[in-house]
Amino acid sequence: MTIARSLHFKTYLLILLMVIFGPLGNVLLGKGMKQIGATGASAGVFGQLSRILTSGSIWLGIASLITFFVAYMLVLSWADYSYVQPASAVAYGMVALLAHYMLREVVTPLRWAGVGLICLGVLVVGHTPPRTTESN
Amino acid sequence: MRDLIFYLLIIGAGTGGELCVTRAMKEVGEVKDFRPAALLRVLLRALQVSWMWIGVALMATAFFSLLAVLSRENVSFVVPVTALSYGAGALGGKFFLGEKVTARRWAGVLLVCAGVTLVILGRR
Numbered sequence: 357m358t359i360a361r362s363l364h365f366k367t368y369l370l371i372l373l374m375v376i377f378g379p380l381g382n383v384l385l386g387k388g389m390k391q392i393g394a395t396g397a398s399a400g401v402f403g404q405l406s407r408i409l410t411s412g413s414i415w416l417g418i419a420s421l422i423t424f425f426v427a428y429m430l431v432l433s434w435a436d437y438s439y440v441q442p443a444s445a446v447a448y449g450m451v452a453l454l455a456h457y458m459l460r461e462v463v464t465p466l467r468w469a470g471v472g473l474i475c476l477g478v479l480v481v482g483h484t485p486p487r488t489t490e491s492n
Numbered sequence: 493m494r495d496l497i498f499y500l501l502i503i504g505a506g507t508g509g510e511l512c513v514t515r516a517m518k519e520v521g522e523v524k525d526f527r528p529a530a531l532l533r534v535l536l537r538a539l540q541v542s543w544m545w546i547g548v549a550l551m552a553t554a555f556f557s558l559l560a561v562l563s564r565e566n567v568s569f570v571v572p573v574t575a576l577s578y579g580a581g582a583l584g585g586k587f588f589l590g591e592k593v594t595a596r597r598w599a600g601v602l603l604v605c606a607g608v609t610l611v612i613l614g615r616r
Contacts, residue, residue, distance in 0.1 A: 379571075385559060386567030393563030408559065429513065429538065430531075434522040437514040437585045439597070448572050448607075455568035463568050466614025473607030474575060480600035488592040 363434065370431040371440070378424040379450035383458055384417030390459075436488055448474045495564070498557040499573060506554035507577040511584045512547030518589070519543070572611040578604045 388411040392404070408414055431440055452471045455461040463471075520538050523531075538544050561570050582601045585591040593601075 382558075382562075382571050383567050386562045386570070389559055389562040426531075429517055430523050430526075430534075432514045433517040433520060433534075436591045437511065437581065437589055448575055451571040452568045455566065455571075459567060461566045461568045464614040467568065467572070467611050470572060470607040470610030470612075470614060473610060474572065474604045475607075477578075477600040477603030477605075477607060480596060480603060488594075 367431055367435050367440075370427045371446075373427040374424050374431070375446050375450060377420045377427070378447045379454055381417045381420030381424055382451055383454040384413050384420060386455065387459055388413030388417060446475060446478050495561055498561045501557040502554050502561070502574050503577040503580060504554075505550040505557070506574065507580040507584060509547045509550030509552075509554060510581070511588050512543045512550060514589060516541040516544035516547060569611065569615055572608055575604055575608045578608075 388408070391413065392407045392411060428440070449471050452463050452468065456463045516538055519541050520534060523534055525531075558570070558574070578601050582593050582598065586593045
């Protein structure tokens with residue numbers, strides 16, 4: 357019982373880190389690529405690549421995504437993929453919020469409704485046990 | 493058309509990569525010690541599993557495809573669309589990793605997919 361509870365706590369903590377840093381990373385990448393896309397459309401592959409690699413937003417985004425990825429890898433060492441993947445979908449709500457407030461993107465009501473449905477799906481999945489396969 | 497290929501790569505290579513990484517991490521075993529040195533050892537052990545490298549290569553492909561579409565489309569559109577990988581993820585979890593995907597999980601995944609559909613319909 358205690359083991360199950362600590363397994364749940366560990367799982368939720370790491371999913372929280374994923375939910376914060378994953379969306380932040382994507383939004384920062386979006387910010388960086390919008391800046392590059394606007395000016396670098398005519399540059400070749402290498403020009404584009406060097407613009408990407410010298411963008412502060414892109415590197416901050418990559419750092420966020422690495423944090424996300426480490427948390428993700430750790431949680432996947434014990435929890436089912438089909439449990440973690442939908443559970444991390446709360447991140448979609450975060451992306452919409454961050455894109456709206458940080459990047460001033462227009463999020464239509466239908467898009468908000470879609471994001472809401474995604475989060476509802478997450479709640480349904482959250483009520484299933486984290487592991488169904490045998491542990492070694 | 494070019495964007496469609498990029499979206500397919502984000503979803504296909506991304507999900508495939510995550511499934512490979514999961515398989516590798518299950519081989520590494522459950523992480524119980526969260527001290528930095530122990531985490532570093534876990535990382536080094538993970539890098540010795542070939543599934544990890546296949547997974548990382550696939551995820552890198554998905555990453556650059558994501559960058560490509562992000563240069564043209566809004567984040568609040570692109571990221572929800574990539575949630576279509578949820579269906580692929582549940583299928584992969586079931587058939588590639590042998591996980592038991594319960595009816596309830598399927599219901600959750602279906603809700604997520606319905607949400608993605610609304611996001612696509614709400615595009616302007």
